[in-house]
Amino acid sequence: MKRFAFIIHPLDVSDVARKFSIAKYMPAAVVEKALRLMPSFTTSHITGVKSLQNKEAEGWFITCPLTAKQMLSLPREMVIKKIIQAGKVAEKLGAGIVGLGAFTSVVGDAGVTVAKNLNIAVTTGNSYTVATAIEATQKAVKMLGRKLSDCHLVVVGATGSIGQVCSIIMARHVKHLTLVGRNTGNLKALAAKILYETGLACTVSSDVKRAVPLADIVITVTSSVDTVIEPEDLKTGAVVCDVARPRDVSRRVAKERKDVLVIEGGVVEVPGSVNFNLDFGFPRGTAYACMAETMILALEGLHQNYSLGRNLTVQQVERISALAEKHGFKLAGFRSFERVLPAGEIQRVKKQAEKQAS
DSSP states (O other): OEEEEEEEOOSSHHHHHHHSGGGGGSOHHHHHHHHHHSOOEEEEEEEEEEOTTSOEEEEEEEEOOOOHHHHHHSOHHHHHHHHHHHHHHHHHTTOSEEEEOGGGGTSTTTTHHHHHTOSSEEEOOHHHHHHHHHHHHHHHHHHTTOOGGGOEEEEETTTSHHHHHHHHHHTTTOSEEEEEOSOHHHHHHHHHHHHHHHOOOOEEESOHHHHGGGOSEEEEOOOOSSOOBOGGGOOTTOEEEEOOSSOSBOTHHHHHOTTSEEEOEEEEEOSEEEEOSSOOSSOTTEEEHHHHHHHHHHHHTOOSOBSOTTOOOHHHHHHHHHHHHHHTOEEEEEEETTEEOOTTHHHHHHHHHHHHHO
């Protein structure tokens, strides 16, 4: 039996109240202070993961008691220390690998320091997150009645590690590609690499507000703490995949633009009769891609650091995709703004886009 663990944390104080009802009656500042003093703890036991290779795994969700706001605002050293403490809980449970969930994968150097301070392997899950985000984007475009080969893709944050990987992979499928980032020199270097590897000539831009309105597809992966894409920036019928943490796309888009589709990536079907013993808002038997990557590596017995730091590669994405297929993990749906996207939502977007375009 392979063993893994996955670190989670409350997104805000309302999540804390669901676990500890007394928090409902306490000011947010008091709850946050209490979280800073609270040790990491085991939240649930994960059972029933069984791959197509007849390998089985069990795992645990471990809570690192800090909200997303605290993860981003408290001193980095303090936050990383709390994440390491959660990793130590995973060690004691006998896990061979631990995954960093939500903002625990963003803080500091994206898991490198955490891995150096643990005696088990660590992954952020970013490789499979990228793989499923790309797959979900391609599937969504097709469901909207578009052909990738006719589409103009804009990648915002293209020179970051995730942005580069997405750009290189998607360049093989789209008609036009615009790379957006702050450093024009780095953008031109990436464009030259893409031209050499795929034959596609890219446009580069440092102006999000000029580039995004031209896009049929947007993949956005900046490191901005503020939203960079607003409702007025988007073309009718656009598909937007927001892989950034914090989110790049304003929540106003979901409310005001019923003619565009915003997804965060894919919902992954886990092989076997998995029971997470925790409700995180997904259909039974499904998980986030970052969780799935941790399970995949455990089932494969690949107890080595994966998807750490800011240098994600195409090879890592391709390798985890192959391992996912080998063990029976597959795309099961879409998610948008931290929720599973209802089955009929894409068709509603399609009808609204067609109505506004006519």
